[in-house]
Structure formats: structure tokens, C-alpha cells
Amino acid sequence: MRRFRTAVMLAAGGLVLSACQAGPAEPQAASSSPRSAPEQPPTSAPATPPPLALSAAEQAQLDQEVIAAAKANNAPLVAGLIGRGGNVNAKDAIQDSAFLYAGAEGFNEVLRLTLAAGADVASTNRYGGTALIPASEHGHVETVQILIAAGVPVNHVNNLGWTAMQEAILLNNGGPRQLEVVRLLLDAGADPDIRDPEGRTALQNAERLGFAEIAALIRSRS
Structure with a gap:
């Protein structure tokens, strides 16, 4: 009987000792997913300040610089000057x-x-002609296309009494570029019957100068 009580007391003491050695319970782990930050409203790019107003003299100088850059065929400079307010319609002397x-x-x-x-x-130059008239005279085919598409009048008569078609015939060699220019003008509605100061039509001038292909083209459209 004494041995039984002793065994019970030893067992109870072991339980107490185990409880004392055990550490305190770990706290519950916090949630691993962070709280999402509130969305910020998008910021707009700062507005480009308007160009400063120029005096009349400054504007006139800028406009002349645009013309000079155009005559030098300097497209990047022309673009920059236009961006500063240069007027592409201003004229020189x-x-x-x-x-x-x-x-x-x-x-x-x-x-x-x-x-x-x-x-x-x-707009017209010192000869009273549009940009299309000298472009046609020089046989600038792509330029003629650009100008026609932009709406330059195809039947305008300059101070010399010539249309773009008349100059294309009278002031060049009647070659392939001139033939194509005349074709473009006819396609755009140019009238070959407008007479020059001598009373000749475009067809008569083409025949007189021996430009057989141009003459045939005009006849085919009559």
C-alpha cells in the first residue's frame, strides 16, 4: 500500500514538472496578406505654356527667317520657326x-x-501666278500632285496670260515629266481650251512645238 501511494506521488510530481517546463502558448500568426494601399488619382502632364507674344518687328523678322529657311530647303529649321509662330504666308521683297x-x-x-x-x-507670286504654275513649268510631278490635292486652282491665269498647263508646254521640253504634269492637270479638271495672249490653246502650242505625245493626250480628252 505504501508503495502504491509513493508511485502515485511520483507520477503527480512528473506531471507538474512537465507543465512548468513547457513554454507559454504562441500567439496566433498575423495575416500574411498586406492591406492594399489606396489608389492615387492619375496626375496630368503639365500644360505647355503658350509662346510669348512677339512685337511687330520681332514677328516680321521671324517671318523673313521662315522664307530664308524655305529658300535654303532647310525643312528642320522651317519646322522650328513655324513652331515659334512663323507665318508661312508672309512674303519677302x-x-x-x-x-x-x-x-x-x-x-x-x-x-x-x-x-x-x-x-x-x-496666294500668288510677283507674276500673279499660283504655286502650281511654276511647279508645272519645271515639271515637278510630285509637287504638282501635292498642290492639286491641296486645292490650288488649276485654271488660274497669271499676269503673263498663262495657265499651269500652258506653262508646262511653253516653258519646257515636252518630255516625260511634262507629259505627266499635263495628265495630272487634265485629271484635275484643267481646261486645255484657255488661250494664251497669242490666242493659242494648249493643244495648238503643243502641236506648234512638236510635242506629239502631249498633243495626243490633250486630243484624247477633248
């Missing part, structure tokens, strides 16, 4: 504007810049 000169000389990159900047397609 001999009545050339950036638009008129680029059209006459076939500077197509500059020409497109002036058109995008609001060039007056009906």
Missing part, C-alpha cells in the same frame, strides 16, 4: 512666301510643312 517658293522649286518636305501650317493655296 520680291513677293515670295515660304509656301510659294517651296511649291515653285519642288521642295516637297518644306511644302508639306507650310500646308500643314495653313498656307494660303490661292
Whole structure:
């Protein structure tokens, strides 16, 4: 009996000792998913400040720089000057504007810049001609296409009494580029029956100068 009580007391003591050695219960682990931050409203890019207003003298100087850059066929400079407020319709002392000169000389990159900047397609040079007339005279085929698409009048008569078609025939060699220019003008509605100061039509001038292909083309459209 004494041995039984002793065994019970030893067992109870072991239980107490085990409870004392055990550490405190670990706290419950916090949630591993972080709380999402509130979305911030998008920020807009700062507005580009408007160009500073120029005095009349400054504007006139800028406009002349545009013309000079166009005459040099410097498209990047023309673009920069237009961006600063340069006027592509302003003229110099001999009545050339950036638009008129680029059209006459076939500077197509500059020409497109002036058109995008609001060039007056009906404006005229010192001879009373549109940009299309000298472009046709010089046989600038792509330039003629650009100008026709922009709405330059195809039947305008300059101070010399010539249309674009008459100049294309009278002032060049009647070669393939001139033939294509005449074709483009006819396609755009140019009238070959408008007479020059001598009373001749475009067909009569083509025949007189021996430009058989141009004459045949005009006859086919009559």
C-alpha cells in the first residue's frame, strides 16, 4: 500500500514538472496578406505654356527667317520657326512666301510643312501666278500632285496670260515629266481650251512645238 501511494506521488510530481517546463502558448500568426494601399488619382502632364507674344518687328523678322529657311530647303529649321509662330504666308521683297517658293522649286518636305501650317493655296507670286504654275513649268510631278490635292486652282491665269498647263508646254521640253504634269492637270479638271495672249490653246502650242505625245493626250480628252 505504501508503495502504491509513493508511485502515485511520483507520477503527480512528473506531471507538474512537465507543465512548468513547457513554454507559454504562441500567439496566433498575423495575416500574411498586406492591406492594399489606396489608389492615387492619375496626375496630368503639365500644360505647355503658350509662346510669348512677339512685337511687330520681332514677328516680321521671324517671318523673313521662315522664307530664308524655305529658300535654303532647310525643312528642320522651317519646322522650328513655324513652331515659334512663323507665318508661312508672309512674303519677302520680291513677293515670295515660304509656301510659294517651296511649291515653285519642288521642295516637297518644306511644302508639306507650310500646308500643314495653313498656307494660303490661292496666294500668288510677283507674276500673279499660283504655286502650281511654276511647279508645272519645271515639271515637278510630285509637287504638282501635292498642290492639286491641296486645292490650288488649276485654271488660274497669271499676269503673263498663262495657265499651269500652258506653262508646262511653253516653258519646257515636252518630255516625260511634262507629259505627266499635263495628265495630272487634265485629271484635275484643267481646261486645255484657255488661250494664251497669242490666242493659242494648249493643244495648238503643243502641236506648234512638236510635242506629239502631249498633243495626243490633250486630243484624247477633248
